[in-house]
Amino acid sequence: MKICWIGLGNMGLPMATHLHTAGHDVVGFDLSADARDAATAAGLRTAHSAAEAAENADVVVTMLPKGEHVKAALFEAEALRASAVDALVLDCSTISAEQAREIADAVTATGRRFLDAPVSGGTAGAQNGTLTFMVGGESADLDAARPLLETMGARIFHAGAVGAGQSAKMVNNMMLAMNMQSTCEAAVLAQRLGITPQTVIDIAGVSTGDSWALRNYYPVAGPVDAAPSNRNFTGGFSVALMRKDLDLALDAAAAHGVDTVATAEVARRLDNLVADGRGSLDFSSLIHLIDGTASSAGSTR
Numbered sequence: 001m002k003i004c005w006i007g008l009g010n011m012g013l014p015m016a017t018h019l020h021t022a023g024h025d026v027v028g029f030d031l032s033a034d035a036r037d038a039a040t041a042a043g044l045r046t047a048h049s050a051a052e053a054a055e056n057a058d059v060v061v062t063m064l065p066k067g068e069h070v071k072a073a074l075f076e077a078e079a080l081r082a083s084a085v086d087a088l089v090l091d092c093s094t095i096s097a098e099q100a101r102e103i104a105d106a107v108t109a110t111g112r113r114f115l116d117a118p119v120s121g122g123t124a125g126a127q128n129g130t131l132t133f134m135v136g137g138e139s140a141d142l143d144a145a146r147p148l149l150e151t152m153g154a155r156i157f158h159a160g161a162v163g164a165g166q167s168a169k170m171v172n173n174m175m176l177a178m179n180m181q182s183t184c185e186a187a188v189l190a191q192r193l194g195i196t197p198q199t200v201i202d203i204a205g206v207s208t209g210d211s212w213a214l215r216n217y218y219p220v221a222g223p224v225d226a227a228p229s230n231r232n233f234t235g236g237f238s239v240a241l242m243r244k245d246l247d248l249a250l251d252a253a254a255a256h257g258v259d260t261v262a263t264a265e266v267a268r269r270l271d272n273l274v275a276d277g278r279g280s281l282d283f284s285s286l287i288h289l290i291d292g293t294a295s296s297a298g299s300t301r
Ligand code: NAD
Pocket: 006, 007, 008, 009, 010, 011, 012, 029, 030, 031, 032, 035, 050, 063, 064, 065, 066, 069, 070, 072, 073, 092, 093, 094, 095, 119, 120, 121, 122, 123, 236, 237, 238, 241, 242, 245
């Protein structure tokens, strides 16, 4: 089976590497030469264009920032046209459910198959092969994709028809954003009260304040090895990408008449970080608006 992988960033590279290590014929492509070089260093074969990577591919995976990038790679850069006539297209990016349905319509109109399969678990989940996949699409297509998903993830949920995976992912990330904001506020207050980060995690992690953000992504360096706070907030899940996810959630909430006051506030704070030049840092750098090391001057929505 030939697999084309488009998007070799923080998530895409470790995910594609798992497929390669499992013995699949993976050819990767990324617009960034640095990302292609990192993939080559990791032992992956890379191509010079999306279409070249997709030539006769049985499976085309996209792991890209936004819906417009997925469309650009599949349609404008002609990865879809180059792939096998019955190829399965698997979009693991986080995009809107509407965009997923538009892409699915265009893919299936050519006789190919499409699943939206966004993920949760962060870069550590991608590296460890323990991601959660939330899949939208036909059961038969999910059955075909399952062995690949099991190579990269620990849990696979069939959320419903095309787009349902994205809707599930969107509400998950709303909660993640707010859990991170609350963890950052609590972390700074705890520090000022003289309680160590490890003590906060030990106690809240088995109490009612528990969350994934607390145990896996503590925003103060020290207790959680894999947390971006231990790497000066580099890598991980960028402020810009979380801001994008909250836009998806706010737009969907507006369309369905749902009051999302806390989501809107975290979105505003992420805007402040972007305005302060911190858009590429991990989103746990929300803590810098609380401890006073980032400017809260800029704001939009
Ligand atoms: P990233 O910015 O690290 O990587 C994206 C890559 O896509 C970049 O290397 C970029 O050069 C490449 N790219 C952009 N447009 C392209 C195109 N048209 N053709 C080829 N390559 C192109 O992003 P990431 O953190 O890997 O996230 C990817 C997706 O996964 C996003 O939708 C994000 O919301 C989602 N996600 C991220 C995380 C995380 O923790 N980082 C977790 C879950 C989901």
